Amino acid sequence: MPYIAVTALSHAGLVREHNEDSLVVGPWTLCGTVTESPQTLLFPLGRPLVVAVADGLGGQPAGEVASELVVLRLAAAGPDLDGAESLGEAVEACNRAVYAAAAGRPELTTMGTTVAGVLLLEDSVLAFNVGDSKVFHTAQDGLRQVSVDDSPPPTPGRRTTSAVTQTLGGNRLPGSVTPHVADFPLPPGERCLVCSDGLTDPLPDEEIEELLRAHDDDGRAAYELWKAAIEAGGPDNITLALVRVGLGE
Template sequence: MTRPLIELRWGSATSAGGRSTNEDSLLAQDDVFVVADGMGGHDAGEVASATAVEVLRSLVGRRPGADEVRDALVEANARIRALPAGPGRRPGTTVTGVVLSSHESTPCWIVLNVGDSRTYRMVGAVLEQVTRDHSEVAELVADGLVRPDDAPYHPWRHVVTRALGGGSADVEPDVDIIAVSPGDRMVVCSDGLTDIVPDARIEADLKAEPDPQAAADRLVATALAAGATDNVTVLVVDAPAVLPAS
């Protein structure tokens, strides 16, 4: 079966920010673009995020379906839970991103998410968050108990309700499918960016930089200039054209 051809362009940037080490991991290869934000103290978070990325690397070049992506996340959860647990929290990580695939010859993004890292889509110069935060504050906002404007300052804003690894043997990843539109710009990032840079500024920086590498560099620089205290990782993936199937 022939598949539509997608010419992707992408860029990535990461920084330890205000931390002594960088526990974020990223994968940007061919058709798989993910960011994992590790947690657990010491080097446990770094190992957990790297493990998640390594499992998801198996999807590269396969154009998988949603079920295969979900299965890979379940496998990553099991692999991380099998890691040695040192003092403090068990190793764990968030993970989010997109996998380029196709459905009935239509190119699509498979959007995956566990935790409070985020994936955005910008099309027509409008930025939209396409993942849902798995966090205490997001649930409070959804229940009408916290105003959206107050969420970035809430003391529970860093408490995640889902993660790979950690204390739960089961994982409930969000896996969604959206059609690729010519001109799509996908942004995948850890919360080191979104905790300190509002969506309106993210949108403005993306508009200012047509090149995806320059856009990723600019967003990380914006977070650092704003006083980021956490690791900051950004992937920017452009689909400037959808070519006819050969």
Template structure:
């Protein structure tokens, strides 16, 4: 029996102010500790198909216990290693599925998607990403980015801030994506492992949020509002107030223990806030509203359609409002069956553990 994790979650997505079509997809699954965002590329039907496939394939690997048909020495591995590798192999399977569908179907030829996901386990967070969708962690009032964008700018300049600003000012190609799921038969998936603490908030989002909105504003909302559902709505509204240049999606997950942590930070004599009420434990959606402009090619300014609840894909579910949930989730652990496949390659820029190659 694995330890139980109390996870509260909320998710929200919007088409933005310059698009007529939403190619983002997402999933918030507190019951398995899995939170994901995919931002489709390719325009028209292609982007939405690719992002939806990425979410559904990875989700299926955890919910249905599918064999991942990969070779890996699980007998000598720790549970932590198994969880990290399962996440990475699930994303790899999604890449293959998108690429093969793209080759078979002319109408979605060339489709691809970014991906960012975090799997929360007992005391650990496992992160995997491709492209420029991001994972952040909010802890002790400080927002920290846990992923590195796979863009032309990041590849060329690394962490040189001065040169970064110069290239951004001179080039409109600075944010060109250099890695995406489905773009090729194989893809380098970047992963890392982080220790968690009670009260940690993880934010998974598309570039429609972090692009127009400064990180200090994102941190301010997460620090000021403990209601994750309300915080998610505010983040979407803030992106639209900053021009809403792209589809915008955010998924929030908070580990149990925030009430106690909040009480410790509160002034003496201040009563802790009541915990959020339980709600539906699953949010999974692809926000496709109407066909329109290709991603990253702004359409003429237009009044955005009214934001609606995202349709859930759980059985018997109907369209519902953004969901906040608090559930006890088992720490994730699943062992894929052994089989022949390409060797796993991961990169973990975490200070907590040395880089490893599987």
């Protein structure tokens, strides 16, 4: 029977005092905590499955509150999602929920989060994001980013930027978002990577691709990606999920 394998981990990194990332894998959520090692979950292919990372905005209050709220809502909405329209509506509902949670609570004003993930359906895979967390498709012809960064071009001489142009919440006055949604193929045996910028800021795409090519075992690949980000300074929270479709026996 075809199945979906999701291998994930989350870590605070070496600089941040605590983890503001949250993760959703189907009904399972991990919010603001640290995994000791990569964890793998298996699901039957056919039922809607959401795998997503939410990265609470650093430098603003309660990023971990915003990211947790988003993944909990996606976990609840996931079984009813059936395509791009319902997925976009669910992400916008998350945006409204972040603003509603902050209303009248000064300690939560301007809290916000990015989100990036995939919705796996029986015959299609949809990538979605708001902000600069990323989704990659890794296949035989190489690594390809399928999410769209909501960020301005980096300044000359720099590879990345910490600025974001669109987030869930994050402003004093409520506003809407335009989620990026795109379908892409994920044949059996190929993988996609969902991650926060704590992985991609210290590691160029070429190094991520090299590590994924070198390690076909998802648990080892997830560990080696995390290890490389830590060895590069671990400047931010690191959360990642490797998603693979398998055929079973």
